[in-house]
Amino acid sequence: MAGIENGILFSMERMDKIDLAASKEVASLGPGNDWGRVFGTLENEGVAVTGGTLAVVGVPGLLTVNDLSHFISSRGFSSADIINFQIVLAGGNIVNANATSNADLWWALKGGSNNFGIVTRFDMATFPLPNGIWSGTLSYDMSQAKDVAEALYELQTGPLLEDPHIDVPYMEMIIPSIGLARVDAAPFTDMVNFTGCYPSAIKPLYSVGPQSVTASRKTLTQNTAEGVTSIMEVYTKRINRANLNVKASKGLYSEMAGMLFKHYNSSTIAGHTIGVSWNPITPHVVRETNRKGGVASGWQEFNQNSINLRVNWDNPADDSAAIAMDNAFMEKLTEVARKWDALMPNQWANNAAEHVDVMRSYGDDDFNRLRQVSRKYDGNQTFQRLCSGGYKLW
Template sequence: MENEPERPELAESCAAGIPYSLFTIMASQAFYSFTVVAFVVLTSILMLRQRLASSGQQPATKLHPLKSVPPEQLPKLIQSLLAELPGCVILQADAAAFQEAVDYSWAQQNREIIPACIVRPCNAQQLGKAVTILKLEHDRRSHAGASAAGFFTIRSGGANPGLGASTVQDGVVIDLSLFRDVTPAVDGSTVTVGTGAKWLDVYQALDKKGLTVMGGRSPPIGVGGLTLQGGISFYSPKFGFVCSNVVSYEVVLANGNVVVASASEHPELWRVLKGGSNNFGIVTRFTLRSMPSAPVWVGQMFAPAAFQQAKALKVFHDYVNHASSSQPGGFDENAAGPILSFVYVQSLPLQLIALHLVYTEAPDDKNWPVYWRATGFASLWSFYRSSEVQSHTSAVEHIGRSAPAGTRHMQATTTIRNHAETMKAAYDIFCHTTTKLRHVKGLLFPFTFQAILPAWMNKGHPNVLGLDGCTEPLIILNCSVTWAEAKDDELVRSTIRHTLERIDAAAAARQSDHPYRFMNYCMEFQRPYEGCGEENLKLMRETSQKYDPDGLFQRGLAGGFKLDITHKT
C-alpha cells in the first residue's frame, strides 16, 4: 500500500529530519489496526498544507515574574553595560521586550532560565565593548576570591536544547541575533554570514543570487553553534564537515579586540575554531565556501517498525559497508548520508521507521536516482513514501525542521562502529527506554542512525575533531526527545543519560565503541573533547591560553564544552 502525493507539506519535524506533524497527527487518533493507521496517516498528509500554513512558533508563556529595579540599584556590571552600550541592553523592567528576548531560545526548558539582562550588540565594535566589561568583571571576581564561574553566556541561534546551553540564570546573555548579514563575494566563491543568522534565512537570501553554502539541515538552527562544533550538510560527502569549509572568521577576543582568523592570519586560531566551539573568543562572522545552487532529490518513507526493524538495520549496515568500500558504485559524493530513525509515539503507542534520503545531483524526474535504487533502501516496504526534486532551501524547509519552538526537548548522542550486533543491541536498549518512558505525556522519541564515511570525514580544511586517523565508517546514534510537562524533565534526562551509558557499554563489550562524539548533538553533561585526540586537545589548550590567558571563556562563560584548563587567579 504505497502512495506518492504530488507535494506533501511536512513542515514540522524532528531534529533528525523526521516530520513532527506527521507523528503529532497520528498521535491524536485511535488506531486499532494497521489498515486504519495507514489510511489516517495518508489522509492527514494531504491535509497538511492548509493546516501548517499558519503554524509556527508557539506563543510565549510567561512563567516567571520579572523584576522592575531602578537603574541605580542594578548591579555595577549591568550599570556599566548600560553606560557603554545605550540601547543594546534589555532589562527585566522592560517586560515585553525582555520576555520576547527570553523566548528566542527554542526549547521551553531554556526559556524558564531567566537572566539578569540581555545584551544585543549591533556590530563587532559594540560586542568588543561588552566583552571588555565582562573581562573586567571576571578579573574583579577572580582577584576578590569570588566565583567567576558562568556569569555570562553567548547566544547565536538559540536552538541548542542543552540545559543552559545559551542562557544563564541571573547572569548576562550576549545575544548575537543582530549579526545576521549574508554577503556573497563579488566572484561568488565565498559568502560571509553573520553568526546569529538562521540557516533557512541564509539559504533564502542566497537563492536570489543563485548560490548556496554548506550548512544546517534544519531551519531553526543558527549558523554559529553548528559551524563551530562541526556540522553535517547535505553536501558533506562532497566537501566534508561544515567547519572544514570556513575560509575565515571575524572574532572578538577576550581583550575586546576584533581580529580576522584565516590560513594566513592567526592560523592556529583559524584551525581550532574548526570544531573548538566557543573556547577562544566570540565569532561574529564566517566566510564560507559557496557553490551554485541546484535542485536536489529528496525521498522519504515511513513504515511500522514491528514489520521490518531487523531488515531496516541490516540495510543500513550493508549500505555503510558498501559505501565505505572501494567497490564500483560504493561511494557517491552526491549521496547525502541516509537518516534512519525509529520513532516511538507515546500516545498511540506505536513505533515507526522513518527514512530520509537526499541526492544533490537531481535526476530529470522525481524518480529515485540510480544510486539509491541500487541500495537495499529501495526494497523496504512502506505505507507512505514521497519522492521529489526541489531546491536545497525547500528540502531544508519541508523535511528538516526540529520539534516546534516552545516545547520541552533534548537530544544526546554517542558513536559506534558499523557493527551489526552493536546496532541491534542499541536498538533493543532504545526499545527498553521507550518502555520506561511510556507514561511520559506527549513523548515523541526518534532514535536515529547516521553515518560518517571515511571518504569524506577529512575533506576540506584541517579541523580538530580527531578523525584524521580514522579509516573506517562511524555511526552517530542520536536520541532526540520531546515531551509535554516539566514534572517529567528529570526522568527524561536521567533515563536518556542511562540509555547512552548502556549503549556505550554494549559497544565496548563488542569492541565496536569509538571515542568521537558529534558535538552538535551532545548533551551538556557529555565530554566531546575527550574524543578529539591528545594532539588536537593540546593545540586547543595552547591556543586558548594564548588568546584568553585569564580564562574568560573557560570560567566566566556558561554553556558550551570546556577544555579543562587551569588558569591563574
C-alpha cells in the first residue's frame, strides 16, 4: 500500500473474494487479493489467470499498469485478459467497464493506472492449467553474461517465436559489499509433457554451461512463492527503479551484457543491491493483446525486450548518491540502445523511474485518448488533483 502525507488511505485488503463462474471460464477477483492466494484457489479447479510472477504482489497494482506474467507470450499482457472492471467513479457511481459497456474506460484502465477511479472487482478470463508448470533458475558466473545474453537472443528470434508457451527472463545481480555478482536465466513453460530434463527449445541456455540449475516441474503456486522471503526483506529498504524498452538485437544484447557489473562494482553504499531483468516481448504478445481489445501502453509490434532496473540500499542519507548512480547507468544503456537503433519510446509503468512521464511515453494517440477518457468519467479531475501518486495525465 502507498499513502499521501496528510491524506486518506483506502485499504482494500478485506475485499478479497475470489469467485469462479460455474463454467470455470471467468474468475472475479477482489482488489484485496494477492496472486499467491488467487493462484492457489484457482489451481484447485484446474485453471489459472495471467497474474504476477510473485505470490506477494497485489492484484490491482499489477493489472492497472499492464504488468507482465509468465503467460505473456501465449496470452498477451496481464491486463489483456480482463473482461470487465467494476469501478467506483469520482462522483460515487459504480459502473462496469467492458467491451460492450463503457468500452473506452475498459481500455483506459488497462495501463492507465489510478487515473480514473477505484476498481472494486476484476473479472478475468481463465485458461486450463491441469498439470502445473516447469520453471526454475539457471545460474551463471558474471563472466558468462555475454554468452547467456546471446543465447537469449537466439531463443527470442527462434524458439520463442515458434512456441508462445515459453517465457525466458534474464537477470543480472550484484551486491558489491559482499562481492556477489551473478547472471540468472529463469525459463518457464506451462507445457510440461516434454521428455528429458528440460524443454528442447531452451537448449542454448544449457549449452552455455550454467553453474547451477534448480528448474523442475511444480505448481504455479509453488513457483510464485519461491523467493518471497528475500523479496519482502528488500521492501524494507530504500528502493529505486527504472525501465528501458529495446528492440531485439544480438549486437545490443552482447554490449549491454555485464554493463551492470562494471558500473556498480565499486559502490560503497551500505546495503547496495542492484538487479536488472530482461523480459522478452515478442510480436505475438502485442498481436494477442490487440486481438483482445488492446491496452493503454504504447507497445508496438516488434520483437523487443523490457529492461528493468531495481535497486535497494539501507540509508536515506545515501538516496542522492544511489539515484545518481542509477540515472548514470540508465543513460549508458540508452546511449547503447540508440547506437544500435533499438530504443523504443514507451515506458513500462510498473518499473519506470519516478521522474519519467510514463503516460506521455505511450505516444500521442494513446495519451490523448487517455485524457479524453479522464475528462469524460472524471470531469472535476478528482483523480488528477487529489490522488497524486502514480503517473498522471496532467
